[in-house]
Amino acid sequence: MGTRKVTLEIFGEYDNVTFYTVRVDGEKLSETEKLFSNHNGNKKYIEGLQIISKQMERNGKTGCADRHFRREGKINDRTCALPAHLYAEGNKLRLYAIMISPNIVILGNGGIKTTKTYQEDPHLNDCMELLINLDTEIKKKTKQGLIVPEFKTLKGNLAFQI
């Protein structure tokens, strides 16, 4: 797969946290919108989305902590799943994310995890690969001073080639 242009946009903003999402250039829906629109009509998983939305509100009020997430990616990246575990009946819904700071979280896509690891599921693997590559680019740009996290906002050009 060649490089893609992606842009960050706000998905949900609260007193202490901004949840960004990722839009791949030319696509109608952002990554998190894809997850929400795919599962909103499904009775089995709607509870999972409702739990995610409540969790976002709770974390949004107080700021996020490491313990609210489950580490998912590689050792050196900041990818994780929000929330870590959904205990809705038989719910295996996962929403992948990058926790930049307690006040800035980037949400990606996700889905139903039926395999032991996300790598075994091509769709979930794609979701995670996108976030891992994005995290690498964000780190680079931050180091170069092109992106500056200020409280709950990422300042700078939020378009990336990944």
Add this chain to the structure above:
Amino acid sequence: MMHNKYLQEIISSRPEYVDIFIENSDELAERIYFLMKLRGIDQKRLSQLLGKNESEVSKWLSGTHNFTFKTVAKIESVLKGKLFQVCANNECNSDFESAGVVTLNYKTASFNIFEADCFAIETYEIDDVSEFRKYSTSQNVSLPTEVFTN
């Protein structure tokens, strides 16, 4: 606050029990975390003391774990502190807090059954003693004996 329309749709359809579930779970996780700090016990040590995997303890602290009473009891035992308390029948209900007293009227007599600040102001008109007894039984409260002799 700003929400994406897809997020807003989910929030609008969210039933109250989900809010209660997440709030309770998160507060329980906060309480465990607090007691761990107080006792100087980290995640690894707590998992050892309970004979669990560290990943399991990590789930608990995420704030979305559906605890069993047995697990709560084991955690309380190891951390030497209460995680939650079940309300007694005459204890405050947050929805009714600071509302006043319950008054039961039996004919001309009125009796304050609960302390102030513990229940809604409600007046019950009950015609005979048997109804009064039935009410007190259903509410699991002890009425003053003079109610029945008035």
